[in-house]
Amino acid sequence: MAARDLPPFARLPGGLAPLGYRNYLLFWLGFVASNAGKWIEQTGTVWIAYELTGSPFLLGVLGVIRAVPTIVLTPFAGVIADRVDQRRLLFATQGVSLVLSLAIGVLIASGTLQLWELYLEVTLQAAVNAVDAVARQSLFPRLLPRAHLVEAVTLQSMASRVSNLVGPAIGGFAIAGLGEASPFLLNAVSFVCLMLALALVVGISARPVATPAPFLTDMADGFRYIL
Numbered sequence: 001m002a003a004r005d006l007p008p009f010a011r012l013p014g015g016l017a018p019l020g021y022r023n024y025l026l027f028w029l030g031f032v033a034s035n036a037g038k039w040i041e042q043t044g045t046v047w048i049a050y051e052l053t054g055s056p057f058l059l060g061v062l063g064v065i066r067a068v069p070t071i072v073l074t075p076f077a078g079v080i081a082d083r084v085d086q087r088r089l090l091f092a093t094q095g096v097s098l099v100l101s102l103a104i105g106v107l108i109a110s111g112t113l114q115l116w117e118l119y120l121e122v123t124l125q126a127a128v129n130a131v132d133a134v135a136r137q138s139l140f141p142r143l144l145p146r147a148h149l150v151e152a153v154t155l156q157s158m159a160s161r162v163s164n165l166v167g168p169a170i171g172g173f174a175i176a177g178l179g180e181a182s183p184f185l186l187n188a189v190s191f192v193c194l195m196l197a198l199a200l201v202v203g204i205s206a207r208p209v210a211t212p213a214p215f216l217t218d219m220a221d222g223f224r225y226i227l
Helices: 014-020 022-053 056-083 086-110 115-143 146-178 182-200 215-226
Strands: none
Touching: 014 022, 014 146, 022 056, 022 086, 022 115, 022 146, 022 182, 056 086, 056 115, 056 215, 086 115, 086 182, 115 146, 146 182
């Protein structure tokens, strides 16, 4: 039975109805943890960058190198997410991000981190996140019936906004109480949460490509659809 056709384990009222479906609930909880971890790390990144440089300009560079990969790679990521097993793709992106966060956390804890290493990590994380975000958006509608898709989109948005609010606060407390490496190590743990949730999701199979058109043709079709 496909994941979308599985019956709910609980019938919840109104906008909470999607959380009554086991697969979506697992994914949503993993998404909350992973997204909060991202903001925890971003708080740590800003702190460390300013500690290393004391320069507002070099601090601002972080925003640029985080934005450019996202802008450039997202259109390509959309085509990739439509052509491969989205769950495996998410395992891959979460695993790479985990390694990146863990590596920076270890460098900070050892007192050997250099600014270029932080910039490189931020750039790579942004590139991976461009693919990861598209894969998430492509996967979650397959975890519950179409009738609850609007409520599911609302819950995804709510989870994202709550994480954006809570994550920086947790990051600040972590730096104060556990040290400057802690935001990166906490983010590494958050990736495990989503990977575990994905491992527990059932009924998901690779979605075949209906028409194996050339890569750039598919991307052009996406732009036309948006327009």
